[in-house]
């Protein structure tokens with residue numbers, strides 16, 4: 001049964017019969033999906049110490065309790081309304097924001113919401129086997145926290161579809177549970193969400209780089225003229241921050257441990273002999289997930305992006321920090337690749353909106369890499385991690401038909417085939433990672449050999465707290 005007790009919300013669910021009816025139909029399918037496609041082996045006998053959002057104010061939002069995962073209270077929350085909010089960009093600048101979907105933008109808005117919504121269950125599917133290879137109970141709990149919140153993000157998008165898009169919205173909500181990550185016939189919409197994540201190095205890189213694309217997208221949607229979309233995504237951003245924390249600190253702890261092992265190995269770099277993860281392997285996984293996540297921002301020149309901006313549907317990250325919000329006659333200097341050479345051209349700024357967002361994203365990633373490199377520096381190591389050039393390993397946009405090395409130097413197909421595993425994980429790398437993760441660690445306070453313990457536990461609890469307990 002649908003009730004406000006079971007579904008914490010601030011959208012007046014108890015007095016909204018239409019939404020109740022739609023959810024009553026959808027929710028059992030969601031639970032079935034969670035059981036089939038969510039964390040494998042952790043559905044029935046495990047209680048997980050997770051944070052549940054029960055309201056948007058700070059206390060309600062950080063409510064911790066032990067729950068069985070399928071009984072998690074997935075809720076529906078919108079950030080508080082902004083009084084007299086006005087459209088902040090595009091052709092309707094300054095007009096009041098919309099509380100309903102304008103007919104002429106219905107298809108475009110539905111597309112944006114479905115594309116965002118599709119990524120949420122996709123990542124849960126990608127990560128569903130990781131629990132059986134976890135480096136600690138602390139990490140296992142973080143994985144499940146991320147998973148239940150991605151589930152909640154799906155609820156957030158389904159709420160919008162059910163409330164504002166009628167029959168088509170209900171159909172789309174069902175299809176969000178029918179597509180499957182990596183499925184040949186019914187794949188998820190975006191490519192990075194069809195890639196398997198079967199080891200924890202991939203998981204941490206994914207939460208660092210791909211969840212950060214989530215942040216890019218949510219920031220631009222939170223500028224939207226459709227006020228319920230803006231408010232929904234604004235609240236989602238608070239959860240996204242935790243996902244990136246899991247990724248950034250996860251890699252930081254691997255680096256910490258790798259440094260320790262390198263010292264033990266006499267700085268030979270051969271930390272695999274000691275069961276650690278060597279720097280080249282870490283760099284390759286960074287290259288993989290950064291490049292896949294760059295693709296998620298779409299083509300460099302995009303008339304769709306221009307239309308979304310003109311119509312006020314999707315803005316730039318931190319739109320109010322820009323001087324000019326109509327952006328009709330300004331240009332963006334963009335590098336093209338023609339006849340094997342880079343050529344700079346001026347592109348109408350509105351057509352370059354994907355690239356503008358990608359610029360913001362690259363800057364945000366670069367700051368994270370600087371923080372990682374401090375660890376290497378503190379240990380007196382000369383190695384550094386770095387972001388590959390944006391042209392490297394692209395599957396979408398103007399560079400996708402060509403090959404480049406991580407410095408952006410063009411390569412022939414033969415050179416690429418010969419050398420790609422210097423820069424991207426190979427089957428041997430995957431096998432090595434699985435070999436050191438084969439035994440999961442469920443003992444409180446114990447950590448796998450390849451990762452250092454965190455600085456502190458969750459919710460001010462000790463690191464060796466029993467974050468997950470079993471019951472008979």
Ligand SMILES: [Fe+2]
Pocket residue numbers: 120149150153214
């Ligand atoms: Fe999400």
Ligand SMILES: [Fe+2]
Pocket residue numbers: 150211214239240243
């Ligand atoms: Fe996320």
